[in-house]
Amino acid sequence: MEVLMPEPQIYVERTLAIIKPDVIDKEEEIEDLILRSGFHIIQKRKLQLSPEQCSNFYAEQFGKVFFPNLTAYMSSGPIVAMVLARNCAVSYWKELLGPSNSLRARITHPHSLRALYGTDELRNGLHGSLSISSAEKEIRFMFPEAILEPVPTGQRARDYLNLYVKPTLLAGLTALCKEKPADPM
Numbered sequence: 445m446e447v448l449m450p451e452p453q454i455y456v457e458r459t460l461a462i463i464k465p466d467v468i469d470k471e472e473e474i475e476d477l478i479l480r481s482g483f484h485i486i487q488k489r490k491l492q493l494s495p496e497q498c499s500n501f502y503a504e505q506f507g508k509v510f511f512p513n514l515t516a517y518m519s520s521g522p523i524v525a526m527v528l529a530r531n532c533a534v535s536y537w538k539e540l541l542g543p544s545n546s547l548r549a550r551i552t553h554p555h556s557l558r559a560l561y562g563t564d565e566l567r568n569g570l571h572g573s574l575s576i577s578s579a580e581k582e583i584r585f586m587f588p589e590a591i592l593e594p595v596p597t598g599q600r601a602r603d604y605l606n607l608y609v610k611p612t613l614l615a616g617l618t619a620l621c622k623e624k625p626a627d628p629m
Contacts, residue, residue: 457533462571465521525586
């Protein structure tokens with residue numbers, strides 16, 4: 445009986461993650477949890493935003509009661525912005541974060557990052573993009589030099605692999621076989 449294997453596909457999605465000012469001292473611990481959850485940290489930078497930059501970043505929240513407190517909180521100290529990548533990155537990151545209200549997260553999602561590191565509704569420790577489009581916008585805001593090209597899928601991915609990756613691998617493996625080193629690694 446022949447077992448049909450699904451065709452390998454390339455699915456890499458990016459999302460923005462921010463470690464907020466009040467938990468910056470837990471940066472290494474949080475990064476370790478991120479990596480153990482299957483994410484790759486593509487880019488990372490530590491910065492301090494001005495209140496004006498925070499207002500621009502959270503422009504969609506403008507007019508809400510908590511907006512002044514949010515901008516004051518986010519500009520109160522350094523933050524760490526990271527571009528995370530993996531299959532379904534936005535949804536997995538939202539799941540790992542848990543509810544935005546840390547108090548609610550402790551009850552409904554006790555192992556989520558916001559339950560572990562947040563303190564209340566506003567100071568929830570971490571930020572995550574809500575959608576792929578907001579992730580792209582937020583990544584461009586935090587990493588203006590970033591080039592966000594769409595990741596090829598389907599036939600485009602197969603064409604790329606056939607044109608660039610397979611010939612390189614074939615040449616490398618052929619050369620390795622001809623050399624027959626005692627310890628190839």
